[in-house]
Amino acid sequence: MALRHTWAVALFGVDGVLVEIEADVRQGGLPSVQLLGLPDAALQESKNRVRSAIQNCQEDWPQRCVTLALSPAALPKVGTSYDLALAAAVLAGAEQIPSNRLHGTVFFGELALDGRIRPVRGLLPGLMAARREGVTRAVVPVECLAEAQLVDGIEVLGATHLQEVISWAREQRELDHEPVGESVSESDPAPDLADVLGQPEARWALEVGAAGGHHLLMLGPPGTGKTMLARRLCGLLPDLSTQAALEITAIHSVAGQLPSGSPLITVPPFVAPHHSTSISGLVGGGAGLAKPGAVSQAHRGILMLDEACEFGAKRLEALRTALEDGEIRLSRRDGTLRYPAQFQLVLATNPCPCAPARDIDCQCPPQTRRRYLGRLSGPLLDRVDLRVRMRPVTAMSLHAGGEPESTDMVRKRVAEARATAIERWSDYGWQTNAEVPGPVLRRDFALPRKATTLLDRGLETGAVTARGADRCLRVAWTLSDLDGSLQPEADHVAAALEFRDRRSP
Template sequence: MPLFCTTSVGLNGIEGELVRVEVDLAQGLPGTTLIGLGDTAVQQAKDRVRAALVNSGETWPSRRITIALSPASLHKRGSAFDLPIAVAVLAAAGAVPLNSVDRGVWLGELGLDGRVQAVRGVLPALLSARASGVKFAIVPMGNLAEASLVSGVTVLGAASLRDVVRYLRGDADILTATGETSQGYCAESPDMADVLGQPEARAALELAAAGGHHVAMVGPPGAGKTMLASRLPGILPPLTTEEALKVTAVHSVAGVLSSNMPLVTMPPFIDPHHTASDVAIIGGGSGVIRPGSISLAHRGVLFLDEAPEFKRKVLDCLRQPMESGEVLIARSTGVARYPARFQLILASNPCACAAARDIDCTCAAGARMRYSGRLSGPLMDRIDIRINLPALDPVSMASAEPGEASAPILERVLQARDRARRRWLGTTWTTNSEVPGSMLRKTWRPSGEGARLLDRAIRTGLLTGRGYDRVLRLSLTAADLAERDVPCMSDIATALGMRSGAAA
């Protein structure tokens, strides 16, 4: 049969679309043409596929071969189209039975020796295929564990093109079926019991975990900023099934998904170096639009240590995703949308010299202001909790008892989250930090002494309009932790103190 087609999936961000891979064998001078808006990896597929076929013992058709990827207007990226192209060529040449090919989707890169190699984005590709009604797929063996997470789709894993050909010719047992889904080993998060002292910071992190709030910590080296930040995931609720699949899909597209742990079930902790570029943090790229650190931290923690050392452009790029919970990356070749609902934790020293005590600081007053001024006002206005960490006292360190462990803190956080979930039942919000200010003010407004306290903070310039809404969110979270339906005066005072940096 001179014309045949198979089906694959083209990804744009973590959203996929079915792609028909059509192969036509015509009379004329032998040659191969590949059309359909493919990137460099797609254009090179014809050479990889030819070598893989020949080295697998098959014959490359001595015909005029046209390979079309449809829809033609969709940009195709990556090497996952190798396997469907090879299968379509074999079927069009009559080398395999036609009725064994025309079902399901095919994903996989081919090595020159015929090996089927793992590719990025198999999980989101199969989720999109399932949404389009696909019930069957063949993927590389290296992606089989990841593919097994998609229920309702029969998935087989292929190690080589030779095995695929044998399967198509009737050897149904040559490919590997998915077994029971295994989440693999998940290392335990560091425990809050390791943190010495810093009661205000511990309380601030518990408040942040309960409501999904952003935090900025300022303190001298050794005060425990990094230790505290790294323990925040341990007091965050485990991901729901829907959240876990979306987080895993982002990690799959980025190519950082561990084969030993195909499903990400715990909130991720991402801590990029301060030399990272805006593309590394936000996402992008000149060719394939990859997710950045903010998307890898979706439903988890993005920790920026030594925050003033990051480029100003990088920090300011965080402002829009912090509000919307997603990032839209536009390039000349297209637009990709990635989720980015993360908790931002900023850590910085009081000044560039990082003296443990103010009296030991060698920085001029102007230098201290310039250093702290690297964190712009609009960015800091989006930070819910600001705390100052004092240097640890050596005497208290030697005699300090272990702090409260993560387990009881997590239990309180789960109860507070459940209370917030019931409050916002029927909406798309699950935490107080996600709720728009207009809805907050409709649900609850402070009165009496609490209202006067916030009014005075606005008149004196301590709070902006955005800051007012964030204090309301913090007040609700404080009330949730205290098992109150409506915040009281102490909740409002706690929220205002955390917001203004007067908690320590």
């Protein structure tokens, strides 16, 4: 009997820490198994899963004192992804398999009692962490091979059963390298903007929001196309860069929502939680170490809150930090985690609880209307760059203006405006106008006084806050990019102020 070790990865949000698993199998004392290193309940139960899996593979469980230590010992260990590494460590410590192939290899996988290896969450960020620590090889569940192969610079092997891993360690066979099942499938085409009839102001606001990455509020009666427009916003956005695609895929992997057929997410995600969702479901949470919520799953994409006023003030106010910082910080019993949450917020709401087709048909008292819209607080609305009131669709508006523009036509203009912004902010590392801090706009890219006269007047009268003024400048730069101007002019600033008209909500 000997002291042997294998490797696994502990996840903290989308960050991973390499974990060394030491197995000390020695004579003396009663047969026992001790698991050290702050395991949670699921990991504590792995002792029984590993024992049954080894025995059902026709291997002997050592009738000795078995001590399994997970280091760093002070880090909490959560989940079942350590099972395969624990089994390999026990077998190597009992000298039932050689340890030659275990060196430099990290193991992922949950074990069934019969030895089958089940998929686990967080494989992609776990492999990225292992690669950073110099690990050169990984053994993963074969169902996760497609996801694992997204990480370059590390050899990935797939296994379906513990017996396969045992035979591989004994150099009696090789493990799979190719994913099973279908190849990566193409994503479904986004809905076309031409399906939305009328609403020229809202369509223009959607284009401006897509070009600059600005948050958007649509207010209007039901059936006017608020949800339809929001669902077509993703089709206007450019495809994700490789780095952004890996960031989003890692978050969805941790959340357990990564499709097996097409593991790499290449288009901006669209997340639309129901208004009955909890605060934890919206921003993330849970016992032990918090899980990512809807705001993180919408990272680099769209977070759509339909019937926004029905979410309630507490849920809506929980978004404020993410809107400002681009990340969510969750403090729980086992530590504080950070999840990226750089999303584009789209709010859609009715003007009152009764939601008539026409304002003149509203039966709500003024106090009820104010209380309903008051759930969208001033500080939250101050972070929303574009506010647009939807108009009822009439027979006249159906035929006005000719054929509606398609998504492809608008997408081309959005792509040109975004390319202009990327070139302008390339030295700073920003991708959209919405990311630019206000001090940079005021100091390094200051506009002539004649262009900002109306904005200064709004600050003097209290029609706009200092934060709102910065956001007006961002929208003005987006409008300028769409027009092909070198910098915003007075008309662009005026249009940006019109988008922030406090009478819109």
